[in-house]
Amino acid sequence: MAREVNVAVIGVGVVGIEMLRVLRQRNFPAKEIRVFARSARDIEVDGCKYSVKAISPEAFNGIDIALFAGTEGEKGAAATYAQEAVKRGAIVIDNGADFRMHKDVPLIVPEVNGADARKHKGIIANPNCSTIQMVVALAPIHKKAGLKRVIVTTLQASSGAGKSAVEQLNSEISAVCDGKFCSVHVDVKKSMPQQLAYNVFPQIGGFADDDYTSEEWKLVNETHKIMHDDSIKISATTVRVPVRTGHSESVYIETEKPISPEDVKKLLSKSPGIIVLDDAKKGLYPMPKDAEGRDETFVGRIRRDPFAKNGLWLWVVADNLRKGAATNAVQIAEELIK
Numbered sequence: 440m441a442r443e444v445n446v447a448v449i450g451v452g453v454v455g456i457e458m459l460r461v462l463r464q465r466n467f468p469a470k471e472i473r474v475f476a477r478s479a480r481d482i483e484v485d486g487c488k489y490s491v492k493a494i495s496p497e498a499f500n501g502i503d504i505a506l507f508a509g510t511e512g513e514k515g516a517a518a519t520y521a522q523e524a525v526k527r528g529a530i531v532i533d534n535g536a537d538f539r540m541h542k543d544v545p546l547i548v549p550e551v552n553g554a555d556a557r558k559h560k561g562i563i564a565n566p567n568c569s570t571i572q573m574v575v576a577l578a579p580i581h582k583k584a585g586l587k588r589v590i591v592t593t594l595q596a597s598s599g600a601g602k603s604a605v606e607q608l609n610s611e612i613s614a615v616c617d618g619k620f621c622s623v624h625v626d627v628k629k630s631m632p633q634q635l636a637y638n639v640f641p642q643i644g645g646f647a648d649d650d651y652t653s654e655e656w657k658l659v660n661e662t663h664k665i666m667h668d669d670s671i672k673i674s675a676t677t678v679r680v681p682v683r684t685g686h687s688e689s690v691y692i693e694t695e696k697p698i699s700p701e702d703v704k705k706l707l708s709k710s711p712g713i714i715v716l717d718d719a720k721k722g723l724y725p726m727p728k729d730a731e732g733r734d735e736t737f738v739g740r741i742r743r744d745p746f747a748k749n750g751l752w753l754w755v756v757a758d759n760l761r762k763g764a765a766t767n768a769v770q771i772a773e774e775l776i777k
């Protein structure tokens with residue numbers, strides 16, 4: 440029987456809210472859930488009321504597990520308060536990118552490398568949303584047939600960029616409905632680098648000198664760390680699409696050993712956290728609208744590359760706020776208290 444623990448949730452943006460929902464839906468054995476953000480307020484999630492307090496170092500006194508869903512970077516929640524929480528005896532599970540590649544910080548997807556969580560020194564990192572769903576789908580194939588090459592194009596929902604991006608998408612859609620839409624400009628306050636409604640753009644994160652974005656490099660480096668294999672040749676293009684929630688990925692792989700699409704379907708069907716939806720002629724394939732609110736990773740369109748030996752295509756979809764963030768973090772917490 441799991442023991443009851445005191446939990447803190449830091450941040451009440453799209454991930455923090457989902458975290459509160461997931462904790463309740465999974466009956467997480469929390470004695471107390473304290474909620475923090477930059478400013479205090481009362482919120483309600485699915486009929487449950489929470490009193491959000493302004494964050495401070497003392498907030499972490501008596502907390503066993505601190506689930507960070509604040510903003511990233513120098514002045515972000517984890518950079519400012521994660522070590523404070525650890526000092527006060529909490530284990531931090533951070534959704535942001537600040538600690539993911541640190542040598543002493545395990546980067547965990549429970550279906551793939553859950554055992555690594557035990558090696559923590561106070562902080563555990565949740566991978567990037569687009570990495571999580573890709574490694575859930577690819578790890579069983581890597582184990583069985585060895586992955587040599589991965590080429591992925593992501594189609595990422597607006598909620599992947601937080602509350603303000605969802606607000607931008609909604610305002611732009613309203614502008615379209617009000618007849619104020621013009622193909623080059625929608626007059627709403629922008630939090631994203633480009634218009635979201637009626638548009639897609641191949642930029643998630645900033646561009647590096649090599650012309651890849653930070654999101655594209657996260658898919659490479661985080662996958663290597665989680666799979667314990669730097670030899671997999673991975674290359675990514677990350678694209679923002681006008682979907683509210685649910686990231687889709689077109690993933691091309693080349694394996695060391697031959698494996699047929701039928702065997703991949705069988706393998707993934709019995710792998711944890713995966714639902715195979717693959718009967719394309721009957722219109723059965725994963726879509727973000729169906730993945731929204733679900734904790735599984737959905738895989739379909741599994742097919743052979745007609746021109747490359749051991750080349751296969753997969754279409755991978757998951758809810759970025761749940762499996763891509765909140766659910767994965769809560770699963771890590773569940774591993775810790777097992």
Ligand SMILES: NC(=O)c1ccc[n+]([C@@H]2O[C@H](COP(=O)([O-])OP(=O)(O)OC[C@H]3O[C@@H](n4cnc5c(N)ncnc54)[C@H](OP(=O)(O)O)[C@@H]3O)[C@@H](O)[C@H]2O)c1
Binds near residue numbers: 516599
């Ligand atoms: N969205 C996704 O799909 C996704 C997926 C994986 C990982 N992540 C990561 O999860 C984290 C949260 O993302 P989000 O999309 O939920 O962001 P968001 O919607 O922008 O919400 C951010 C929340 O963090 C709070 N916050 C910001 N700075 C803080 C600080 N210094 N101390 C305490 N609270 C602070 C904000 O407080 P106020 O409300 O008071 O301003 C707000 O409630 C980010 O690190 C993000 O990269 C997001």
